[in-house]
Amino acid sequence: MPNADVIIIGSGIAALMTAYYLHEDNNVIIFTKSNKERSNSWLAQGGVAAAVSKEDNWRCHYEDTMIAGCHHNDEKAVKILVREGPKQIQELISKGFRFDTDERGHLQLGREGAHQFRRILHADGDATGRKLVSFLLKELINKVTIVEEEMVLELLITNGRCAGVKTKKQSGEVGCYYASATVIATGGCGSIYAFSSNASTVTGDGIALAYRAGAEVADMEFIQFHPTMLYVNGKAVGLISEAVRGEGAILVTEDGRKMMESIHPQKDLAPRDVVARTIHAEVLQGNNIYLDISMIANFSKRFPTITQLCRSYGIDIESGKLPVVPGAHFLMGGIKVDVNGQTSIPGLYAVGEAACTGVHGANRLASNSLLEGIVFSKRLAETLRNYIKENMFVETSPHTDNHFVKKITKILPTKQKIQTLMMQYVGIVRNESGLKHAKQWFEQFSIPDLLNVDLDELTTEEITIINMLITGWLITTSALKRTESRGGHYRTDYPLMDENWKGTRIMRTKEELFVNA
DSSP states (O other): OOEEEEEEEOOSHHHHHHHHHHTTTSOEEEEOSSOTTOSHHHHOOSOEEOOOSTTOOHHHHHHHHHHHTTTOSOHHHHHHHHHHHHHHHHHHHHTTOOOOBOTTSOBOEEOOTTOSSOOEEOSTTTOHHHHHHHHHHHHHTTTSEEEOSEEEEEEEEETTEEEEEEEEETTSOEEEEEEEEEEEOOOOOGGGSSSBSSOTTOSSHHHHHHHHHTOOEEOTTOEEEEEEEEEETTEEEEEOOHHHHHTTOEEEETTOOBTTTTTOTTGGGSOHHHHHHHHHHHHHTTOOEEEEOTTOTTHHHHOHHHHHHHHHTTOOGGGSEEEEEEEEEEESOEEEOOTTOBOSSTTEEEOGGGEEOSTTTTSOOTTHHHHHHHHHHHHHHHHHHHHHHHSOOOOOSOOOSOOOOBOOOSOOOOHHHHHHHHHHHSSSSBOHHHHHHHHHHHHTTOHHHHHHBOOTTSOHHHHHHHHHHHHHHHHHHHHHHOOSBBTTBOBTTSOBOOTTOOOOOOEEOHHHHHHHO
């Protein structure tokens, strides 16, 4: 029975940064169900937001983050993010990471929606995430163990604390690994929607793992839809970064009408929820929406990744118009943690998009996600160093508190069925009747049974579908509970939030489900 100081589930920025800060003093194992480059972080185009310019400061970044988050944010978490961010950026640079600079060697700063200043750092144009992941993987070679193509089935709970994980290899072999601390860094759940910017592997696994083990989750109703996914033959095929609008691109209808002109003071750089809903309303009226990039000089040089994406689908960027549609992009909620990453289960931690510190509130400010992974992974690593010293791993027995004995009694739906349902009823615009329909649909598969099913004999595809059902049910039932419209949660049957009210966190616990069942 192999053991480690720390087990990390996931291979994006949050996972790798946590390992980066821990590896010198600790034995770290990283598990990823696919290959180590397949993550949302690898796909991230926009960049990292940080108040590093002379005219900018952390207070302005704080204000922008709070406004975008509709003041549902945890103020302490936001201050940590924006105050520690610039220091972390400088530390990365000092370690050899290279952000884009101008001919004088000064950092090139882009602008994105809802930011007062240019404060977005990029690497290789629109390949920031890929560059960061590649840098960290290189730094971690032969320093941590990275196990690819091995899915974590469940968390091992012993005497009320997390003692490790049970995994399944592609061959079907099941194994147990024990650790002093376990970290969930699996990203969000965007791919439970039909239109999504996320890697296809991001299906809510970490959230379902934690919820099955009894951990609290929070704010699951807040899903951010990115306004501009490239739209080809009825499918969203890839992200068009907000940085494109930051450089002057505008949203237009087929007849050339500037769509955001009269909608918001910041026009095309309005908060993402506003832009996504506006495009959605136009699409429902049968209108095609385009991103007009004709004013951006040297587009292919500034945005090489997007250019390659467009060409691979036969879209001519020389025409100056890219067809777009909104797609699920980011989960503001997740596994409830404090600012040090501690969940409601001792020994279990979460960081990055899988975690909910409250830092993003009801709607994430553009390019705060990579920053979150950088800042909070370091805090988590510092917490884990102290925790491991005081809680050295001693458990060598296979005994756990887990009692997953139920068998699947219903035929599971396809991934596509879940994705279509979520997009139609729990998407950009919601209402009570649609949410109730979705809730009833999910509950026909018996959520209590899915939380207790024995996964050992199931395929990884079946386990993924179970995780999608649990996560989709959590989003749907949380959306029903929030009887207001706020940020990424918009209901046509309830008004916008009271600007003077911060709102309350909607927590979901496994115990609550069984009490109400």
